[in-house]
Amino acid sequence: MRLFHTLAASAAFLNTVIAVSLNDVCTSSYAVASLPTSNLPLGVTIDKSSVTASPVTNASVHGSVMYPDATFAYCNVTFAYSHNGLNDKVLVQYWLPAPSSFKNRYLATGGGGLAINSGSQSLPGGIIYGAAAGLTDGGFGSFNTQWDAVFLLANGTINWPSVYMMGYQAIHENTVIGQGLTKNFFNMTCDKLYSYYQGCSEGGREGFSQVQRFADQFDGAIIGAPALRYAHQQVQHLYSNVVEQTVGYYPPPCELQKIVNDTLAACDPLDGKVDGVVSRTDLCALHYNISSSLGKPYQCAAQSGGGFPPSPSAPAQNGTVTVQGIEVAQLILDGLHDSQGRQAYFSYQPAATFADAQTQYNNGSWGLYISGLGGEWVERYLNLLNASNVPDLDGYTYDTLVNYITEGLQRYQDSLQTTWPDLTPYKAAGGKILHYHGESDNSIPTASSVRYYESVRSIMYSNLSYTEGVAQLDDWYRLFLVPGAAHCNTNSLQPNGPFPQTNMAVIIDWVEKGIEPKTLNGTVLQGGYKGQNEQICSWPLRPLWNGNGTNPECVYDQASIDTWHYDLSAFKVPIY
Numbered sequence: 001m002r003l004f005h006t007l008a009a010s011a012a013f014l015n016t017v018i019a020v021s022l023n024d025v026c027t028s029s030y031a032v033a034s035l036p037t038s039n040l041p042l043g044v045t046i047d048k049s050s051v052t053a054s055p056v057t058n059a060s061v062h063g064s065v066m067y068p069d070a071t072f073a074y075c076n077v078t079f080a081y082s083h084n085g086l087n088d089k090v091l092v093q094y095w096l097p098a099p100s101s102f103k104n105r106y107l108a109t110g111g112g113g114l115a116i117n118s119g120s121q122s123l124p125g126g127i128i129y130g131a132a133a134g135l136t137d138g139g140f141g142s143f144n145t146q147w148d149a150v151f152l153l154a155n156g157t158i159n160w161p162s163v164y165m166m167g168y169q170a171i172h173e174n175t176v177i178g179q180g181l182t183k184n185f186f187n188m189t190c191d192k193l194y195s196y197y198q199g200c201s202e203g204g205r206e207g208f209s210q211v212q213r214f215a216d217q218f219d220g221a222i223i224g225a226p227a228l229r230y231a232h233q234q235v236q237h238l239y240s241n242v243v244e245q246t247v248g249y250y251p252p253p254c255e256l257q258k259i260v261n262d263t264l265a266a267c268d269p270l271d272g273k274v275d276g277v278v279s280r281t282d283l284c285a286l287h288y289n290i291s292s293s294l295g296k297p298y299q300c301a302a303q304s305g306g307g308f309p310p311s312p313s314a315p316a317q318n319g320t321v322t323v324q325g326i327e328v329a330q331l332i333l334d335g336l337h338d339s340q341g342r343q344a345y346f347s348y349q350p351a352a353t354f355a356d357a358q359t360q361y362n363n364g365s366w367g368l369y370i371s372g373l374g375g376e377w378v379e380r381y382l383n384l385l386n387a388s389n390v391p392d393l394d395g396y397t398y399d400t401l402v403n404y405i406t407e408g409l410q411r412y413q414d415s416l417q418t419t420w421p422d423l424t425p426y427k428a429a430g431g432k433i434l435h436y437h438g439e440s441d442n443s444i445p446t447a448s449s450v451r452y453y454e455s456v457r458s459i460m461y462s463n464l465s466y467t468e469g470v471a472q473l474d475d476w477y478r479l480f481l482v483p484g485a486a487h488c489n490t491n492s493l494q495p496n497g498p499f500p501q502t503n504m505a506v507i508i509d510w511v512e513k514g515i516e517p518k519t520l521n522g523t524v525l526q527g528g529y530k531g532q533n534e535q536i537c538s539w540p541l542r543p544l545w546n547g548n549g550t551n552p553e554c555v556y557d558q559a560s561i562d563t564w565h566y567d568l569s570a571f572k573v574p575i576y
Contacts (some may be wrong), residue, residue: 012087022098025185025558026055027074035079036180041200043084050080060122065489065499066198067150070128075227076571083175086161090139092174092367095123096132096185103130105508108175108210108218110203112488113308114146115374116170125198131187132535134178135416138162138170139141146520149349149390156384160237167415168209171310175210175217196507200488201225201444208452209418211433215425220432220507223489225444229575230416231408232345232445234381235401236336237374239347240357242396249324250359250366253298254317259329263292263350264493271483271552272545274531277497279483279543279552281349281439281446282560284555288350290329293321310442312360312369336401337570344402344570346447348440351484353493355442368393373443402570409573419453419576423477433477434507435538436500436520438485440493446481453479455576467556470540480520480540490525498522498534519554 031053035046054076062069074095081090096102107126111117116134126133137143140150140162141538147166148505153159175195183193195218197207204226211221227233244250266474267284268274278284297320305313330416332354335347348354360369382404383390409417426433456477461469484490500506501523509515520533535551539544540561543552566576 020099034184046081067125091137094134107131107132107133110199110206132182136174198222212420216429220511234377238373251325256354277484278351282563284350311358342570351440352442421459423576434482444486493528496529563576
């Protein structure tokens with residue numbers, strides 16, 4: 001009984017004007033007493049003996065593109081739960097703000113790549129806004145264990161529970177448990193708990209996995225560059241390699257970089273402002289031909305490998321842009337087509353780098369460097385072999401890639417594809433979606449986000465005109481294409497581009513105060529314009545500068561909009 005007397009006493013303190021310190025509540029006994037006992041996901045049993053709680057004071061974060069610099073205190077609570085009938089263990093972690101800083105909010109977070117969480121990188125994004133924040137290990141063995149380590153039980157045998165945990169189940173369970181813990185921890189008997197989600201890349205896909213399935217789980221979702229259309233997206237990473245092999249030319253990285261640099265220089269002014277940022281990649285697609293780089297010299301210093309997507313080390317390079325280099329680059333920009341000329345997927349925007357087209361230098365010549373992002377998908381998740389890449393691309397054609405997409409569609413449609421376009425239940429529950437994507441993303445095509453937005457519009461508002469449907473969608477779902485931004489990050493090649501660092505503040509204002517984000521708040525985080533504020537236009541409006549002002553005019557341009565729409569006729573089924 002002493003434990004619950006302690007809980008009741010602490011709760012009483014929370015309801016008085018006397019501030020309860022973090023140390024008063026951040027104990028294992030109080031955390032155990034705060035565990036939810038009702039409204040748990042069906043089949044979940046929490047292991048009370050696994051609960052730990054530790055206070056952290058004067059924590060600080062700086063340099064993140066996802067939230068501002070801050071100093072804060074929190075209670076770190078971790079524990080495990082299991083699924084009835086399974087011999088499993090799922091680890092969860094929650095950061096709960098000091099009682100004086102709590103503002104009746106909860107934030108769910110996701111991961112990136114094959115990781116289901118982003119570790120301590122994502123949780124501060126909730127704490128600094130007065131929200132408890134949670135993450136999960138998906139039942140994969142530890143917070144640092146990625147999904148590929150547990151996906152196969154043996155060659156040919158899929159660990160299907162791990163697929164569904166990665167697909168949507170783990171984030172849902174983590175959220176429901178975290179919401180219950182937060183309410184009990186802060187004694188929220190009658191108060192409203194506002195629940196949010198924030199994630200980018202795989203974390204963006206995980207966000208849509210929740211919005212599409214659990215209508216009343218979140219009041220607002222911040223979804224960045226989501227890895228939607230998983231079967232297409234993962235195979236897409238191999239497309240550039242197959243282009244190089246098909247053409248029979250493996251361009252030095254510096255040659256492709258020269259094409260990108262020329263593209264940036266030519267397309268920068270098309271938006272009406274010369275600032276080193278291509279804010280209108282659609283105008284670039286309409287008015288610029290990369291063949292103008294033919295014959296131009298390039299020179300690059302030696303580079304070490306690494307980064308994301310990973311690249312090999314490269315020696316110093318110099319030469320001139322070749323016909324074959326232009327051909328490879330243009331085919332990549334055109335996107336995957338099958339042997340009958342039917343489009344199967346789209347590619348990155350003209351101002352993005354050719355990250356998937358990395359080549360490696362061996363014995364005096366450049367050769368194939370297979371993308372591990374695409375290669376592992378094929379070898380492990382389609383061929384069901386315990387390997388992190390395909391050994392080679394012998395015999396691969398464009399049709400091979402289309403067939404792999406079809407296979408992935410059929411196998412993982414209900415778990416990973418994450419493209420269900422009818423969000424009527426989420427809208428009816430009052431949820432808001434803030435969806436953003438870097439316009440120069442080199443890992444997930446920006447057009448992927450446009451296609452999903454347009455799928456939602458066309459399915460939910462099929463009886464309305466285009467502009468009427470957009471107006472209806474704007475009430476609760478907005479998409480923003482971030483000028484110059486790369487994949488979930490700023491872009492060193494376009495340093496003056498803004499990035500939406502305060503999305504959590506924006507979604508809070510939208511949900512809790514009804515302040516609609518007609519434009520998205522962006523901040524230049526590097527370069528000569530560092531610290532400058534710039535508003536980002538809401539799709540389908542596009543930025544255009546007609547003067548010297550900081551902010552663009554957001555204009556409707558049908559020709560530009562049309563460049564983002566693709567007929568994926570290589571498939572007989574709808575591709576949302």
